[in-house]
């Protein structure tokens with residue numbers, strides 16, 4: 099569903115003109131559509147109707163409390179990778195019993211916090227993590243529910259920086275070690291084996307590697323069962339891709355149906371950890387052109403959003419569609435859309451054919467996932483505001499930071 103549409107020569111978020119949002123809240127500003135968020139989750143829920151399943155939104159994609167709240171109200175759980183993300187879930191009134199905890203570097207403090215809140219499962223990613231979790235749970239007099247995140251060595255055919263399920267990636271335990279690690283985990287008194295987990299990468303546009311990974315994981319599930327280790331759930335991770343430019347976006351159905359078929363009759367609860375797919379196309383980054391700087395080699399449109407607001411272009415050379423909020427009918431020129439940061443890599447888009455004037459507003463599309471969460475304060479730039487549109491209502495869900503807040507935790511020498 100596209101919540102961002104052109105009407106009467108203006109770009110709208112649901113029923114609200116983006117120019118009105120810029121006038122009220124300034125730029126740069128992230129704008130999310132509640133309807134689009136709900137529709138994205140609903141696509142999963144429809145496919146999972148009648149199936150024992152839990153959709154755990156990957157908080158790293160967008161941790162704004164209002165977004166967590168929207169998903170939590172619809173029954174979602176959460177996939178977290180830090181104590182900070184758990185605290186966000188709690189602050190949004192999310193249910194910790196629907197939380198899975200992934201990540202290769204869980205600290206003792208993070209384990210303790212998660213145990214105290216009785217989360218659903220720890221996705222353990224290494225042998226030493228098993229030992230540490232057993233120890234921390236023992237001190238608390240608890241049994242930690244665990245699954246091992248198994249690295250199935252499957253090529254997700256995505257950007258190398260966001261591939262996670264290959265042998266050379268740091269994630270999960272090696273496929274060939276999984277059985278013996280499970281057998282070891284059985285002997286640890288403060289752990290309770292409940293499941294198995296795998297996540298092979300992000301922005302997958304071809305769903306077949308998910309099925310390939312599942313086949314491998316199910317071989318393990320059977321080997322475990324014949325060794326007396328009966329699992330209750332299987333976590334298939336996240337990773338389903340979205341359309342940024344002209345990609346063919348796989349439907350949730352085309353992704354899930356083959357997996358559900360393979361899992362039918364096995365009595366395993368299914369956990370999913372989608373991030374990008376639930377929020378990516380439900381958000382845009384609204385920015386204003388500060389200056390136009392036509393040049394000999396390139397024409398630059400310098401906007402007030404930068405790589406500190408949206409890191410994906412600089413980091414992955416990622417493409418985000420850039421659309422004028424009030425399109426002009428003049429002849430277009432080719433522009434580099436760049437931010438004010440002192441880095442040549444500070445760009446939002448290369449070679450965009452657009453008719454622009456200084457002061458125009460632009461919407462950077464598909465910015466709902468890994469936009470705000472990957473933002474920084476580089477160049478002492480305050481983080482952008484965030485708003486959520488719900489029909490004709492606009493909620494300010496995060497104030498723009500103040501410059502003073504950026505050094506409020508620092509102190510000068512005595």
Ligand SMILES: Cc1ncc(COP(=O)(O)O)c(C=O)c1O
Nearest residue numbers: 156200300336337371372373374
């Ligand atoms: C363990 C884990 N689960 C879920 C996700 C969410 O991925 P995506 O946003 O691609 O759905 C990630 C990020 O790739 C992850 O590392």
Ligand SMILES: N[C@@H](CCCC[NH3+])C(=O)O
Nearest residue numbers: 158260300301410467468
């Ligand atoms: N941050 C990445 C995705 C990483 C997924 C997290 N494991 C992106 O923007 O595409």
